[in-house]
Amino acid sequence: MKIVPVQDFDLRREVDYGTPEQNARAKQIVSDVKTEGDTALLRYTRELDRTELTADMLRVTKSELDAAYGQVEESFIAAISSAAENIRSFHMREKRNSWMDLQPDGSILGQIIRPLKRVGVYVPGGKAAYPSSVLMNVIPAQVAGVPEIVMVTPPATGGMDGINPYILVAAAEAGVHEIYRVGGAQAIAALAYGTETIAPVDKICGPGNIYVALAKREVYGAVDIDSIAGPSEIVVLADASADPEYVAADLLSQAEHDEMASAILVTPSHDLAERVSAEVERQLELLPRRDIASASIQNYGAIIVTESLKEGISVVNRLAPEHLELMVADPMAHVGLIENAGAIFLGAYSSEPVGDYFAGPNHIIPTNGTARFSSPVDVDDFIKKSSMIYYSKEALLKNGAAIMELARGEGLEAHARAIEVRLKREGKAGEENGN
């Protein structure tokens, strides 16, 4: 693994907005499903997923869900059930209440916090189908109180029984029972606009291929969407106390995701840099996904040696990584200095997979430097707020003149008159009666 000096290293990469042809194709599919409903949905499922379905076959049945449990090891069910419990417990702490501020003049101001009504979760098919991601999308919505959560996932080519049973078990463990075997841009359109079989949702989340991403952009506004995730990233900030074997293993756990994934070590220790570099090479050889991990390390991996730990922290803040491991002697002494990082893992035992799967915080985290201004998925992503304003007569009489002053300062006379008509009625606007 290459050791590089501090430089203008940047995690940010171009976002793929698709070719004009892909854009046109996604637009067409969305528009067809919007106008034709199930007919177009089934036609595109036949064309693109090579699966012949009728409308009554779209929904995954209770007996299919039950059958999935038989195809999955007991130990996996136990593990995913514990993970679900931890994720639920963490997200419960994010929940907020509606609140009111009762004022001495009798006015009440407040913020009403409500769950979204219906949310759609897209789960990709094939190898990119991660049961853990099902939990990470569904549980925050559930904790927010969303009463209807629906999942869509492409049918396996050529058949009905092909949905990955691990996905179905994860969905059932998370509490989702409304699942449709549709995928691609057509599934996104069905969720956004509804069809005869699938009722429309308020928000769509979950990852997918370029057509799914483009369709989500296309329907945004009619529904909310989550943000589009870039390739995964880890930065390990380590001092001489760190264990090179642990550091290397953690870097590789990120690198195996994807050839575009990025794994970076930042350290003031030359010695650690050398040892991690050698250890990465050694462990890499033993990995089943070594081709992927190797390409990632080659193209987007680096060991950056800094003058000091302090300089290392400033490099981290500039990179604003999705995942940050603080493998330093006293991690709590440094966490307050980290301004930009999606998730921060402290100490030798907080290996990134702990958070990917199990501890409780969400694993859907801002990538591509966007941790500067955005946040991991949480309960807030599935609520909406309404302001509440109950103004008492006393408050209006007291403040009416100031409100009219501000309205007239902006040249909005009808705004001023909406107040004035009330003040006049109460005999508080110079003259009484009439205009």
Added chain:
Amino acid sequence: MKIVPVQDFDLRREVDYGTPEQNARAKQIVSDVKTEGDTALLRYTRELDRTELTADMLRVTKSELDAAYGQVEESFIAAISSAAENIRSFHMREKRNSWMDLQPDGSILGQIIRPLKRVGVYVPGGKAAYPSSVLMNVIPAQVAGVPEIVMVTPPATGGMDGINPYILVAAAEAGVHEIYRVGGAQAIAALAYGTETIAPVDKICGPGNIYVALAKREVYGAVDIDSIAGPSEIVVLADASADPEYVAADLLSQAEHDEMASAILVTPSHDLAERVSAEVERQLELLPRRDIASASIQNYGAIIVTESLKEGISVVNRLAPEHLELMVADPMAHVGLIENAGAIFLGAYSSEPVGDYFAGPNHIIPTNGTARFSSPVDVDDFIKKSSMIYYSKEALLKNGAAIMELARGEGLEAHARAIEVRLKREGKAGEENGN
């Protein structure tokens, strides 16, 4: 004002994404400012705002800010200062703390909540420059703790001294002292990428013309942006107890904003419908902005008569209006039934301008039916969260096997090994030493 039966009335309108020429133009301006910095910024200011500036003239000086106070009535300064205090007080209640969950095994999980570091607020020039909007964008950012808030606003054509003094006073009252006289797509690019004079920000908010909107879309990802507001809307839900004069005045206060604004009365009372319709016509004649208000009422105004108040509530929930006034005998008895509305005004004295200017809640509220899934601007729009995971050795030893099970269930062996290398070291993974 026309009375219509309950029907498939929809507040949603097409969003303006600009012509291909406008898109290309905005892209070009952004790209030029990104690469050339101040040079391009000043060139476009000369070309588009017909104002010849040098880099050292971009920033509004302290003495200009002071001078603005001399150009504005005392009563306006007092009113805007009270409004700022109310807005600050309301938004203070939205603030949240970072939190931790300390577990019995010594692990600590948490969510770190931090302000964004630097935020840019765009304020349009000319008649669309609203001092109240300056407060509504700036104060939540300030309350969130954003240390650097910067404002940009176009120079008045042909001169330096042309920035609306009401805007400058509002900025100063809100506490913004870094203000640049630049506007359009070039100002957005300067905020996103920085120039020699203007340091880059993490988020850009505030309304603007189509080029500003397109430039914001273009720079999204490099920085965060707020959502793009559609025309303003009010729905008044009223029963026979409502005062037709008040209802009409409130409908017109919305209609005067913009020819595309929408003002709708929903009521089960035929009598109220007739009286409000007549009253709107009467008040309309007396308004300085009657041409605008009249076009709005004509094209996007309606009185919808329902069978019952209950049906009225369901119409409101379908419309998901930006502003809702509940002018019914017992508004608190109905507020719990309102699922979708950006801001809810209760009772006869809570006229919409109370919230537009003064009460405290934000007046930047979701339009175009998006209150179904989005929220008024608040402190949350100016913070970011980081997950914190400190896992104890005990926790890892206890849960390591489950984490490995989940990783291997997803085919991610390097994830499993990052855990295994630690368990082995502690003698808890079957065999000790080596792989």
